[in-house]
Amino acid sequence: LPFIVWFGMQKRKKMSKAFMEERRKIAEVNARLENSISGIRITQSFTNEDLEREKFDIGNQRFVAARKMAFKAMAEMFSGIDFLTNSLKLTVLLIGGYLTIKRIITPGSLVAYFLYVELFLQPIRRLMIFTQQFEAGMAGFKRFIEIMDMNPEITEKENAIEIKNVEGNIEFRNVSFSYDDGNEVLRNINLKIPAGKTLALVGPSGAGKTTLCHLIPRFYDVLEGEILIDGINIKDVTLKSLRRNIGIVQQDVFLFAGTIKENIAYGKPDATDEEIIEAAKKARIHDFIMSLENGYDTYVGERGIRLSGGQKQRIAIARVFLKNPPILILDEATSSLDNETELMIQQSLEELSKGRTTLVVAHRLSTIKNADEIIVITKDGIVERGTHEELLKKQGYYYSLYKAQFKGFIPDFLEDEDSESVYSSE
Structure with a gap:
């Protein structure tokens, strides 16, 4: 169980970075698209529609690559967690089966143990799903915070005064x-x-x-x-x-x-x-x-x-x-x-x-x-x-x-x- 928790934490960090990179790439695609639409008359006058399409394709390919990395991080996390939880259930089944054959525990106890393990692992799976959704949402929120936390180059003094009744000299x-x-x-x-x-x-x-x-x-x-x-x-x-x-x-x-x-x-x-x-x-x-x-x-x-x-x-x-x-x-x-x-x-x-x-x-x-x-x-x-x-x-x-x-x-x-x-x- 501690190993499952450690594995999940490591993969969560990788997934977080992948989602952040995905957000950056989609932001670049949106910025490029907005720029192309705003300058559509210039594009048409220079007959550069193919050039704009090529620029969009390049940005889109970068986004797809970032998206693949995000899905890969998700796949590694979920498949890894599934492998470890299923390995735990297999271990319970093998040890429980051996103990049942040796008549140390009854078949009913084996079934009960197996159900206990399943009930115990169910919240872990839900937690992993929540982690994926949380990281996807936090990636966008972090991008928002990055912008909001940017310090303006022009700042005012702490004791700055309000200027009133301006004459205009x-x-x-x-x-x-x-x-x-x-x-x-x-x-x-x-x-x-x-x-x-x-x-x-x-x-x-x-x-x-x-x-x-x-x-x-x-x-x-x-x-x-x-x-x-x-x-x-x-x-x-x-x-x-x-x-x-x-x-x-x-x-x-x-x-x-x-x-x-x-x-x-x-x-x-x-x-x-x-x-x-x-x-x-x-x-x-x-x-x-x-x-x-x-x-x-x-x-x-x-x-x-x-x-x-x-x-x-x-x-x-x-x-x-x-x-x-x-x-x-x-x-x-x-x-x-x-x-x-x-x-x-x-x-x-x-x-x-x-x-x-x-x-x-x-x-x-x-x-x-x-x-x-x-x-x-x-x-x-x-x-x-x-x-x-x-x-x-x-x-x-x-x-x-x-x-x-x-x-x-x-x-x-x-x-x-x-x-x-x-x-x-x-």
Whole structure:
């Protein structure tokens, strides 16, 4: 009996590892499948259906191999336990038969002993079955616990404070940042953004414009220096209260599977229908929503697949209108819109920006001409700063960008007086 218990414990450990590996492999298969379905339009456009099928088959084969190992561990445990219990019964039968022949015990006693052994082994079999079910369930639970126990990279201090009544003064003091690969993205950035002002960030891709914005809500932490909001270091503030006061419209819009109403209301879960409709009107999406059969209750599909890029962008903007934060971050917020819609949205964003601190990341320079200050960021850091007119007069990096986008509208050489007439004509 002790040997049966020892054998069961050893095989239980092996079975536990096998079930965990099986869960990992099925998770990989599901992730691959979800990725393939989400990118189905790209797959079809490149005619890579066979490639995706091959990737799925490879993942499925790994899952099948892990599944086989799990079944093998189960088979070893159950067959081993059955062999040992049957060996025990055979031993009882042989010894009991011998004792019966020698008339030491009666045939009735032998039958009784045999039944006792069977009754004693029955709970052991049930325990082994329970062990298999327990390990299968625990494997999934352990995977869940692994995720829940992951410590976030961004944490707040134990004595972090709630930031309230935010005015929106933002200051970067000697801020430097690099990703895990060690390549420095930002170095010694010093900026002051007064409350209620609009700051535009322009420059080549990879210069760190979006990264700079993501440092404010602490999606990343600075390596050196500090960022202050209303004179308070953001590391001294709770993450919830910090992010509650920041609204973000990103270049890559994410919509949850659900209705249009639910996606807009994500900016303020307790919002009334009137508030949601008002936000949609400000984002110039209300008329389109009302043209749909189910209106605000229209299902948008996985990641908003049933909507166009511009429609998704406007719903994301409506979220920010509804949230109504004192600080706005617009990362290419109008990048997916046509020119006519962009003009309408630009007016709405300017209205929303009034009295709020706004950071705008843009490649289309026509969208930032009215910014209070424009910062030109390259890999060398901040190379130019000023208003639209001031930067054009300098005929530096910003001038080159502007000229490249509006080629033919700006003379090759601008004198100060000529430039003023050009600006006024714009």
